[in-house]
Amino acid sequence: METRPSHTPAPPENPFFIEVSELSKRFGEVAAVDRVSFEVRRGELFGFLGPNGAGKTTTINMLTGLARPDSGEIRVGGLDCTGNPKAAQHQIGVVPDESNLYPELSGLENLCFCAALYGMRKNERRGRARELLETFGLKEAGDRKFAGYSRGMKRKLTIAAGIIHDPQVLFLDEPTSGIDVASARHIRQLVADLHRAGTTIFLTTHNIEEAERLCERIAFIVRGRIVRVDTVANLLQPVREKHVMAVSASGSAPAHCLDLASAFPFLRFQPLSEGRILVESPDPIRVGPLVHFLDDHDIEVIEARLVQPSLEDVFVRVTGIETDAMTKEKERVAGSA
Amino acid sequence: MTRWIAFWNILLKDMRTYYLKPPNISWGLLFPLAWTAMFFIKSGKGLESIPSLLPGLIAISILFGSTSMLAVTVTFEKKNRSFERLLLSPIPLELLMLAKTGGAILFGVANASVPLVLALFVTDLSRVSWVSLAPAVVAIAMVSTFLGLFVAVSVREVFEAQTFSNFFRFPMIFLCGLFFPIDSLPVFLRPLSYLLPLTYGVDILRGAINGRNSMPLGLDFPVMCLYCVVLFSFSLRGINRKWIT
Numbered sequence: 001m002e003t004r005p006s007h008t009p010a011p012p013e014n015p016f017f018i019e020v021s022e023l024s025k026r027f028g029e030v031a032a033v034d035r036v037s038f039e040v041r042r043g044e045l046f047g048f049l050g051p052n053g054a055g056k057t058t059t060i061n062m063l064t065g066l067a068r069p070d071s072g073e074i075r076v077g078g079l080d081c082t083g084n085p086k087a088a089q090h091q092i093g094v095v096p097d098e099s100n101l102y103p104e105l106s107g108l109e110n111l112c113f114c115a116a117l118y119g120m121r122k123n124e125r126r127g128r129a130r131e132l133l134e135t136f137g138l139k140e141a142g143d144r145k146f147a148g149y150s151r152g153m154k155r156k157l158t159i160a161a162g163i164i165h166d167p168q169v170l171f172l173d174e175p176t177s178g179i180d181v182a183s184a185r186h187i188r189q190l191v192a193d194l195h196r197a198g199t200t201i202f203l204t205t206h207n208i209e210e211a212e213r214l215c216e217r218i219a220f221i222v223r224g225r226i227v228r229v230d231t232v233a234n235l236l237q238p239v240r241e242k243h244v245m246a247v248s249a250s251g252s253a254p255a256h257c258l259d260l261a262s263a264f265p266f267l268r269f270q271p272l273s274e275g276r277i278l279v280e281s282p283d284p285i286r287v288g289p290l291v292h293f294l295d296d297h298d299i300e301v302i303e304a305r306l307v308q309p310s311l312e313d314v315f316v317r318v319t320g321i322e323t324d325a326m327t328k329e330k331e332r333v334a335g336s337a
Numbered sequence: 338m339t340r341w342i343a344f345w346n347i348l349l350k351d352m353r354t355y356y357l358k359p360p361n362i363s364w365g366l367l368f369p370l371a372w373t374a375m376f377f378i379k380s381g382k383g384l385e386s387i388p389s390l391l392p393g394l395i396a397i398s399i400l401f402g403s404t405s406m407l408a409v410t411v412t413f414e415k416k417n418r419s420f421e422r423l424l425l426s427p428i429p430l431e432l433l434m435l436a437k438t439g440g441a442i443l444f445g446v447a448n449a450s451v452p453l454v455l456a457l458f459v460t461d462l463s464r465v466s467w468v469s470l471a472p473a474v475v476a477i478a479m480v481s482t483f484l485g486l487f488v489a490v491s492v493r494e495v496f497e498a499q500t501f502s503n504f505f506r507f508p509m510i511f512l513c514g515l516f517f518p519i520d521s522l523p524v525f526l527r528p529l530s531y532l533l534p535l536t537y538g539v540d541i542l543r544g545a546i547n548g549r550n551s552m553p554l555g556l557d558f559p560v561m562c563l564y565c566v567v568l569f570s571f572s573l574r575g576i577n578r579k580w581i582t
Binding site (some may be wrong): 005027061064065066067068085089090092094096098100101102103104105111114117118119120121160 | 338339340342343345346347350354418419421422423424425427428447495560581582
């Protein structure tokens with residue numbers, strides 16, 4: 001993606017583009033965001049992960065100016081936005097979790113209108129809109145009304161609208177939620193391109209694999225509080241230091257976990273569903289003795305394979321929330337909307 | 338300059354997507370026509386009754402046109418979250434809302450022209466004071482629009498906007514001297530008439546068309562302006578309190 005020259009040069013002394021300190025927001029008795037602090041570096045792709053109701057959207061709303069914090073401080077691009085969110089809005093692009101462009105306008109008209117909101121002149125906005133339609137693979141659909149777009153096309157155009165004014169920071173809320181695989185892949189590619197072009201990206205997603213693939217650093221937020229902020233590599237290190245093997249066996253293998261634990265005290269066994277056992281060890285796992293043990297107990301080992309722990313395992317460990325439950329909840333909410 | 342580009346484009350977008358749509362144009366034409374026909378027939382006096390009906394017809398056309406459109410469009414945009422896009426842009430809220438209301442004001446002025454143009458064909462309007470009629474039309478359109486904005490900020494659903502608008506509009510038809518002189522109202526209702534902004538707008542129109550205003554222009558215009566400022570300020574406060582939580 002082309003880098004545009006309008007980015008204001010960064011003050012060299014401050015490596016952070018977003019600085020959040022002790023940010024809090026209550027809705028009645030509920031602390032939606034509770035003394036949250038973090039920084040996002042210039043040009044960084046920062047992930048913000050958490051279950052529904054964790055405070056992600058409230059945090060984004062406060063950062064972008066759609067909500068007022070009860071206390072704390074927000075600085076965007078070196079500007080104090082706590083009491084004056086408009087101060088940095090020209091530097092911010094926002095892609096909400098819903099594709100909220102104007103259904104009566106065409107793709108091109110929508111982009112031109114969004115560009116006009118940032119004061120871009122007619123020729124400039126038309127040129128930029130056409131460039132983005134091409135980049136996002138929507139050139140042919142540029143003259144069609146937004147209402148007639150597929151969900152994936154709507155998502156792409158909404159992202160294009162978020163970057164029409166070439167913002168220095170882009171807030172992306174669930175960019176690939178509810179769209180087909182091909183569109184999701186294309187969007188991830190576009191996000192990666194934007195990041196490479198130097199845009200700071202604040203990504204909120206329920207798709208942990210997506211966050212692992214795209215983000216440099218990730219913050220986990222649970223019940224309004226940040227529980228962990230680190231690089232993806234650092235987050236993965238403790239789980240990747242372990243050796244994990246999934247053993248599939250016939251019969252009631254999981255019922256023998258206690259026997260296995262007695263026979264192999266240096267290994268940790270976790271029963272899974274459908275005759276599967278998860279074996280964990282700080283050292284490489286020797287398969288032979290395990291197979292012999294199970295064979296002696298009339299259990300046939302069908303398959304044993306190493307498992308590469310992912311960010312999902314880190315998420316489950318840090319937040320105590322099963323990701324499947326989180327995804328199902330998200331789908332339920334999307335389905336009822 | 339950049340702010341004015343945004344202002345102008347919001348106004349143009351609203352005109353194109355809402356106000357210049359065929360159903361709204363037909364509403365803008367049919368509604369004043371229906372009112373004109375109804376009161377013309379009701380008066381039973383023939384064409385000479387037109388000048389006495391005209392101030393009320395102009396006022397009611399503006400009132401219903403402006404309040405309906407603005408209350409519905411803003412509530413609709415709030416509901417489908419496209420209004421967030423405007424709130425996130427680097428335009429001061431005051432200018433943004435002036436852009437959003439600009440289309441409704443122009444729609445109200447256009448609505449006012451329907452009974453006026455019709456009247457031009459059937460009666461003599463040579464004695465009309467256009468110098469006071471034109472600003473009166475704009476002032477009524479502004480007050481009606483800001484009333485619509487106040488309604489839009491106060492409700493969540495589109496149908497609530499219509500219901501809440503009628504809560505203000507229908508009493509105004511009877512209390513503001515549009516078709517029945519305020520002096521003919523029961524004494525206990527008269528103070529209420531003077532609390533409603535349309536009373537002052539209709540008074541200017543009566544003066545401009547028939548030369549029969551009951552209050553000085555020096556009172557009518559400032560009161561209308563005051564209502565504009567108060568309704569707009571309350572609406573901005575509502576947006577700040579409810580929509581930027």
